[in-house]
Structures are given as structure tokens and as C-alpha cells.
Amino acid sequence: MKSRQFETTVRQKLLQTPAVVLLGPRQVGKTTLARTLAIDWPGGAVYLDLERPADRLRLEDADTYLRAQQGRLVILDEIHRAPGVFEVLRGIIDDNRQAGIRSGQFLLLGSAALALMRQSSETLAGRVAYLDMAPFNVMEATAADMADNTLWLRGGFPDSLLAADDSQSLDWRRDFIRSYLERDVPMFAPRLPAETIGRLWTMLAHNQGSVLNQARLASALGVANPTIDRYIDLLVDLQLVRRLRPWAGNLGKRLVKSPKVYVRDSGLLHGLLALESLNDLLGHPVCGLSYEGHCLENLIQAAGSLRVPYFYRTQVGAEIDLVLEKGGKPEIAIEVKRSMTPSPEKGFALACDDLQITQRYVVYPGQERIPLRHGAQAIGLLDLAALLAQG
Known part of the structure; x- marks a missing residue:
């Protein structure tokens, strides 16, 4: 590897x-x-x-x-x-x-x-x-005969992914998080309080993949709303957090306008939440959204710079986890389901119809490609990443 x-x-x-x-x-x-x-x-x-x-x-x-x-x-x-x-x-x-x-x-x-x-x-x-340069992705891990569940649990940082066991991997990630807060935050943003940014980072982990609610975060941390923006800007700049923007074309519909926020590396997410083993993760409320973030990060990386990532959500429930736009036109719609019997929601079909997207995929933990209702196809993460990487 x-x-x-x-x-x-x-x-x-x-x-x-x-x-x-x-x-x-x-x-x-x-x-x-x-x-x-x-x-x-x-x-x-x-x-x-x-x-x-x-x-x-x-x-x-x-x-x-x-x-x-x-x-x-x-x-x-x-x-x-x-x-x-x-x-x-x-x-x-x-x-x-x-x-x-x-x-x-x-x-x-x-x-x-x-x-x-x-x-x-x-x-x-x-x-x-x-x-x-991102951490190891699902294509690289698979080429090295490493299971996707291992990549999902430990994340793609080499020293974490290749650790002797899950306990040593978690220890490495905890040290990594501590070193960022003690060294890099003061270096790149000397006026920002590292301890508060650490608390925010953990709060974002607990709310993985949620639409950003600045007022609630600001109230919990005792800071002003604009300050939350500056803190998240730093975590985005250090490539530790992804701020996924909502698609905002003019469709005459009431769209959600706040971004979603993800801890980019699933291993760091689990380190922030002290989840050591796969059993710990599967029993935690963050499990589904952790898997969603893991899949989205791999797919965005595979899609390359020519495709711009968004999510789509209307006020009445039409939603797409990931929209890949190319040349200003929504091209691919992706929903993530951690289920061996995936089925797209009606809101996914409505959203795809809104954006006139015909390439509709539901990513799930299996390997077989399965035709689904609403013109969608169930597909494994590795297969879809490889498909996107081909252009």
C-alpha cells in the first residue's frame, strides 16, 4: 500500500x-x-x-x-x-x-x-x-486487499489505516487531533482559541452531515454567529471539515440554503467520538451519517475537479445526498443507504425530476448492481467511485 x-x-x-x-x-x-x-x-x-x-x-x-x-x-x-x-x-x-x-x-x-x-x-x-491530496480512498484500499469496513472505521490516514489493531489506530487519531489543536490551530490562526475550536469540531462530529445551524452552535459555545463561520473556515482550510453547499439554481422552489457540514475523514470522526471498534460504530447513532460521509468523500474525490458537488433539499422534503454538476448542469444524483436492501425515497425521485437528472444511483454496502424504482440503480461504493474516476 x-x-x-x-x-x-x-x-x-x-x-x-x-x-x-x-x-x-x-x-x-x-x-x-x-x-x-x-x-x-x-x-x-x-x-x-x-x-x-x-x-x-x-x-x-x-x-x-x-x-x-x-x-x-x-x-x-x-x-x-x-x-x-x-x-x-x-x-x-x-x-x-x-x-x-x-x-x-x-x-x-x-x-x-x-x-x-x-x-x-x-x-x-x-x-x-x-x-x-486526500487520505487513502476506497479504490486504493481495495487494491491493497483492505476491507471497506476497515477504511470506514479507521479512515484513510496511512498511520491510522495501517495500525496493528483498532486500539492503536484510535490512539494515533486521538494524538493527531490533539496535535492539530495544540500546534496547527495556533500556527495558522493565532487569534482563535484552540480549545473552543476543538469543542466545535466535536460538536460537528456529533452532528455529522446535518444542515448547519449556526445559531445553535454559537449559543452552545457562547460566541457570536459570525465567529462560528470563522472557526469552520479554519477547519475547512485545514481540510479537516467539508462544507457541502446546497444546489441553488432558480427552479421557483423553496430550497434549503444552509450548507451541510461533514468531518471529512471518517476515522477522525470516530476518533472525536471515541469509537474504537466496528461494533462501537454500528451501535452509535452517528452510524448512518458516518457511512454517508465516508461514501460522499470518496465519491467527490473520484469525481475530480470538473464535477462540482452539492446537496439538494427543498422545504417540502425532496432531497438528494449528493448532486454532481458539470458545466453548470446537474449531471448525477447519488443517495447513500447503509442497507443490503436499499430503496430510494420518493423525495429522491422528486428531486431528480426537479433537476432533470437521469443518472440516479443509490450507494449501498453490497457489490451487485440492482435496478430500483424511479429509474435508480443500486451500486457499491467501489464500483461507483471507479465509474466516476473514468470521467
Whole structure:
């Protein structure tokens, strides 16, 4: 399971653009992937971990040092530690273009998506590609002969997924959550209280997949409504939480306008709720919505950047768990049912009719494809993820 499908994507992007920004939460495998690329990169590679003082010292005169690496791939890990480097990179990339060198120069790794994109886009516009690296997905886990229930319980972070047993996996996730609150929150948002954000994160876990009720959360935490937005923004920026927007086209219907919020990695969700074993999870009220979030996260990842994810819900009960829109048109409707005898609700059919969607799928834990009423098809998570990945 050491080789990841995503490695091919990164290689291809580096062959097309001067710089690639690889975004993803800590411990997701960015550094491992980068070091793997460095082993056989044509012309060689140099790796700098900017959390190490010795490596940051090399960039005191960044322009001179980086120009001296001409012809090699330069990997800068934890790039947020040296934001001033972006201006230097722009000059080097532009000079290299004049010399006919247009690809494979810099690989930048970072954990805070929005902050890093803001820093880089101001100086590297037109010179950089962005890639989001997620934890292991169902296709990768299946290729490694790992059961989907294991992936669902432990989540896709490598050290959690590959732990010796469920207890060690949960210990790793608890330590991971603690380190984010004690280290990353103060680093990326020094003015926000880490303890309160931790409480919010846990509250979101208890309300996995629910429509966001800011007023209720604000009241429970003793803060103002806009403050909840800022806290969730941080968790979204760190790629720990997904804010799934409602589809809001003009259909003349009363639509739900608040987003749904999911803890993105199912293992972290279960860590926040102290669920160690599959039996613990199956007996917990979050079970159904946990499975829904697990499926949606895998399917959104498989669908790629050309399909935009939404959910759809009207005030009268028509609902779709996941709508995938392409080119401004709703294309695919997906409902998730943790049942071996899945059946779409009438509200799902009404919603699909509202949006004129003909590709209708109900994801369930089985493997057989089964025709269902309302023009839907029951399909396993792995099969639908593979179908979406094909484009």
C-alpha cells in the first residue's frame, strides 16, 4: 500500500507546469510521496523541510540557493514557513521560461489550503498548478486487499489505516487531533482559541452531515454567529471539515440554503467520538451519517475537479445526498443507504425530476448492481467511485 494512485497525477502535473502546490492535511502522505518522486526524478532532486532550522537557513539567500539547483526538482515542504520564497520563485520561473525550461522545477507542500493558495496565487499566477491530496480512498484500499469496513472505521490516514489493531489506530487519531489543536490551530490562526475550536469540531462530529445551524452552535459555545463561520473556515482550510453547499439554481422552489457540514475523514470522526471498534460504530447513532460521509468523500474525490458537488433539499422534503454538476448542469444524483436492501425515497425521485437528472444511483454496502424504482440503480461504493474516476 506504499504506492499511491495519486503519485501518477503529481508526476504528470510536474511535466506540464513549472511549479506544483500539493495541498493536504498533515500526515496524509505528502512528504512520503515527494521523497518517492525525488528518488528517480530526471536530473535529480533536492528536498528541504522548512520546519528544520538548518533547511530554512539555506533559504536566507533564497534566490542564489534556488538558482544553483538549476535542472533539479526542488521540493519545499511546509512552504508556509517561508512565504517570502514565492516572489523569488516567480523570478526564477520567468527566467527559466526565457531559457526554454517550462516544467518540473518546484514542488511545494503545505497543509493550509486557502492561506497557501492566497500567498501563491498573488505571485505565481499562471505559473503554478494546485493538487489536493486526500487520505487513502476506497479504490486504493481495495487494491491493497483492505476491507471497506476497515477504511470506514479507521479512515484513510496511512498511520491510522495501517495500525496493528483498532486500539492503536484510535490512539494515533486521538494524538493527531490533539496535535492539530495544540500546534496547527495556533500556527495558522493565532487569534482563535484552540480549545473552543476543538469543542466545535466535536460538536460537528456529533452532528455529522446535518444542515448547519449556526445559531445553535454559537449559543452552545457562547460566541457570536459570525465567529462560528470563522472557526469552520479554519477547519475547512485545514481540510479537516467539508462544507457541502446546497444546489441553488432558480427552479421557483423553496430550497434549503444552509450548507451541510461533514468531518471529512471518517476515522477522525470516530476518533472525536471515541469509537474504537466496528461494533462501537454500528451501535452509535452517528452510524448512518458516518457511512454517508465516508461514501460522499470518496465519491467527490473520484469525481475530480470538473464535477462540482452539492446537496439538494427543498422545504417540502425532496432531497438528494449528493448532486454532481458539470458545466453548470446537474449531471448525477447519488443517495447513500447503509442497507443490503436499499430503496430510494420518493423525495429522491422528486428531486431528480426537479433537476432533470437521469443518472440516479443509490450507494449501498453490497457489490451487485440492482435496478430500483424511479429509474435508480443500486451500486457499491467501489464500483461507483471507479465509474466516476473514468470521467
